[in-house]
Amino acid sequence: MAKKHRGGPAPTRTRADKKELARQRREEIRKRERRAQFIRTFSTLAVISGLVWLAVFWFTRPDDEPTAPDVLPGLLATRPPWPANTALLGERLDALGLPPAGETQHVHANLRIFVRGQPVTVPVDIGLDADAHAALHTHEEDGTIHVESADVRDFTLGEFFDVWGVRLSDSCIGGDCTQGGEALQAFVGGQEVTGDPREIVLDDETVIVLTFGTSEQLPDPIPSTFDFSTVAG
CATH class of the missing domain: 2.170.130.30 (Ferric Hydroxamate Uptake Protein; Chain A, domain 1)
Structure with a gap:
């Protein structure tokens, strides 16, 4: 006769475990927010740099290029x-x-x-x-x-x-x-x-x-x- 395997009870999470899990989730959310903020800041700086370069080029270019x-x-x-x-x-x-x-x-x-x-x-x-x-x-x-x-x-x-x-x-x-x-x-x-x-x-x-x-x-x-x-x- 085959032996029956009894499944053990699911492990019970302690209050400390729940707090740690919540902390990890909050940390993951903060990391995602920091990455998003970095991308937004980098994109903004890139746009500003491009506008500054364009302004410098526009205002310092010769009024008329000499004709060949x-x-x-x-x-x-x-x-x-x-x-x-x-x-x-x-x-x-x-x-x-x-x-x-x-x-x-x-x-x-x-x-x-x-x-x-x-x-x-x-x-x-x-x-x-x-x-x-x-x-x-x-x-x-x-x-x-x-x-x-x-x-x-x-x-x-x-x-x-x-x-x-x-x-x-x-x-x-x-x-x-x-x-x-x-x-x-x-x-x-x-x-x-x-x-x-x-x-x-x-x-x-x-x-x-x-x-x-x-x-x-x-x-x-x-x-x-x-x-x-x-x-x-």
């Missing part, structure tokens, strides 16, 4: 001679975002251009018309670049050509680009400089020469001086 030189209004990519090209000067200045004209900074540089051995005139009134006055401009046909700016900073040859509205790149001037035996070369103070001629800084009394053509067509000697005492204004 190859898409400036009225840009001439033709062979010389080049006029002062002021028809779309105002639009170019708006696109460039250069400092306004002023007397805080006032220096002069001199530019000579030779294409296939022939001198090219840098015309009068580049950067000047009845409605616009650029910080970079000319008053005479002697190649003197007047830097007259309300802000003190380095201005470059590339920026002058942008104001003029004549294409200048590391290999092109106007409608001529380096190819075959012809090349664009730049000289400062009679010494050849390598790299992008657009980056040449218009320091006070700097003499800059740009040439395009063969090596046999280079001016001899390369101009290296200019009488800045003759410059008016």
